[in-house]
Amino acid sequence: MKKKNTPLASGSPASSAAPGVGDVHVLEEHGSSGVRVNSFRIGLVGTLGVLVALVIGGVVTQLSTVLIYIGIALFLALGLDPLVSWLEKKMPRPAAISVVVLVVLGAFAGLLLAVIPLLVEQASNLIRDFPSIANEFQKNDFVKNIQQLLGDSVDINEAIKGVTEFLKDPKNLVAIGGGIAQVGAGVASGVTGSIIVMILTLYFMASLRSMKQAAYRFIPAYQRAGFAKISDDITGAVGRYVVGQVSLALINGILSLILFSVIGAPLPFLLAFFAFIGSLIPLVGTLSASVVNTLICLAVEPRLAIIAGIYYLIYLQVEAYVLSPRIMSRAVAVPGAIVVIAAVAGGSIGGVLGALVAIPVAASAIIIVQKVVWPRQDKKLT
Numbered sequence: 345m346k347k348k349n350t351p352l353a354s355g356s357p358a359s360s361a362a363p364g365v366g367d368v369h370v371l372e373e374h375g376s377s378g379v380r381v382n383s384f385r386i387g388l389v390g391t392l393g394v395l396v397a398l399v400i401g402g403v404v405t406q407l408s409t410v411l412i413y414i415g416i417a418l419f420l421a422l423g424l425d426p427l428v429s430w431l432e433k434k435m436p437r438p439a440a441i442s443v444v445v446l447v448v449l450g451a452f453a454g455l456l457l458a459v460i461p462l463l464v465e466q467a468s469n470l471i472r473d474f475p476s477i478a479n480e481f482q483k484n485d486f487v488k489n490i491q492q493l494l495g496d497s498v499d500i501n502e503a504i505k506g507v508t509e510f511l512k513d514p515k516n517l518v519a520i521g522g523g524i525a526q527v528g529a530g531v532a533s534g535v536t537g538s539i540i541v542m543i544l545t546l547y548f549m550a551s552l553r554s555m556k557q558a559a560y561r562f563i564p565a566y567q568r569a570g571f572a573k574i575s576d577d578i579t580g581a582v583g584r585y586v587v588g589q590v591s592l593a594l595i596n597g598i599l600s601l602i603l604f605s606v607i608g609a610p611l612p613f614l615l616a617f618f619a620f621i622g623s624l625i626p627l628v629g630t631l632s633a634s635v636v637n638t639l640i641c642l643a644v645e646p647r648l649a650i651i652a653g654i655y656y657l658i659y660l661q662v663e664a665y666v667l668s669p670r671i672m673s674r675a676v677a678v679p680g681a682i683v684v685i686a687a688v689a690g691g692s693i694g695g696v697l698g699a700l701v702a703i704p705v706a707a708s709a710i711i712i713v714q715k716v717v718w719p720r721q722d723k724k725l726t
Contacts, residue, residue, distance in 0.1 A: 409537075412697070413537060413540050413541050413544060414544060415701070416541050416697070417540075417541050417544030417545040417547075417548055418544075418548055419582070419586065419700075419701060419704070420541070420545045420548075420586070421545050421548035421549045421552055422552075422579050422582045422583045422586065423582070423583050423585075423586025423587055423590070424444055424448070424545070424549055424583075424586075425549065425552055425579070425583045426580070426583045426584055426587055427444055427587070428440045428441055428444050428549060431443055431444065441549055441550055444549065445546055445549070448542075448545075449542075452542070469611065556572075556575065556576075556579075559575070560572050560575075573715075574711065574712065574715050574716065577711050577715065578707075578708045578711050578712075581704070581707050581708065581711060582704040582707070582708065585703065585704050585707060586704070588668075588671045589623075589624060589700075589703075590624070591671050592623055592663065592667060592668065592671060593620050593621075593623035593624045594620065595623075595663075595667065596619045596620060596622075596623040596630060596633075596659065596663070597616045597617065597619050597620030597623070598616070599659065600615060600616040600619035600620075600637070601613065601615075601616035603651075603652070603655055604616065604637075604652075607648055607651050607652075608648075609641055609644070609648050609652070610640070610641075610644050611640075615637045615640065615641075618633050618636055618637055619633050619634070619637060621633065622634070622636075624700060625687060625691075625699045625700065628684065628687050628688070628699075629687075629699070630660065630663065631660065634652075634656035634659075634660065637652055637656070638652045638653045638656065682706050682710075683703060683706070686702035686703055686705065686706040687699045687702055687703065689702060690702025690703075690705075
């Protein structure tokens with residue numbers, strides 16, 4: 345016997361609300377339909393989500409220094425890993441890591457004990473002797489000819505006099521550094537940060553492979569092999585880039601030291617240090633350091649500036665067409681335009697550190713495009 349269907353009373357839950365999802369319900373009543381939205385609950389959940397995002401952003405901001413230390417240490421560990429892998433062919437990996445650690449610590453100690461005192465001494469001499477250097481610079485016929493060409497629009501002598509008076513006052517030098525207390529705090533923070541970065545670098549070097557294996561476990565098994573191969577390509581490219589860039593910087597620094605020592609330029613160690621630091625920044629760094637060193641030589645004697653300028657013109661060509669292709673041949677080739685864009689963008693975001701990291705990031709992006717994006721685009725449907 346069939347049961348007779350009895351219409352439900354109007355306004356009952358069964359007749360007023362049809363199935364819906366979450367806070368949105370579809371209403372059907374007397375042949376009409378509509379949508380009911382629980383705006384209060386949606387607004388509350390959305391507000392809580394925004395608050396959580398703000399808290400996470402604040403935590404990341406507070407931990408920015410720690411994250412920078414971790415990034416630098418990981419970057420250095422990837423850069424030293426090719427050396428460890430090369431030594432691993434001749435000895436066990438723990439022994440290879442120990443050798444690399446001893447070499448790094450020895451280089452760091454040598455830098456502190458030998459190079460830095462010379463740099464401090466020569467920088468102090470530059471500040472102390474700057475008035476006499478400025479006077480000699482004003483007496484050069486070359487400067488006088490430039491002044492005649494510029495006319496009254498620019499007074500070189502007044503500009504040099506203003507800089508000299510500024511440097512004579514020790515308070516101004518302290519003000520540049522932000523005050524004695526801030527300078528001392530900056531030095532202490534730099535030393536502490538260097539120690540932390542060194543410890544993290546050693547740890548990352550020792551556990552780099554286990555860290556990779558742990559990261560691979562988060563990828564599904566059917567994609568793990570391809571992901572591991574691309575990751576190894578990226579880390580290998582970053583390591584080779586770091587080694588190659590440091591090698592180029594050492595070559596430029598050593599050759600600059602030899603040149604300035606031979607021609608009798610002032611402060612040869614300081615100028616060579618400028619050349620080394622500048623060469624760590626790809627493309628634009630070497631050119632910038634070359635200009636700075638040439639201008640310093642020009643302030644002493646135009647003859648030295650001419651020699652330095654000719655040397656750097658030749659060196660830039662040799663580095664671009666001989667040294668860089670040979671040293672960077674195993675790394676990922678990054679187009680020149682991308683190098684300039686990445687270096688400028690990285691420098692704007694993170695200063696010198698950002699410019700250093702920008703090129704490996706660009707190289708990693710190129711690897712991902714070449715190994716992942718393009719194959720997917722070129723894959724034909726079957």
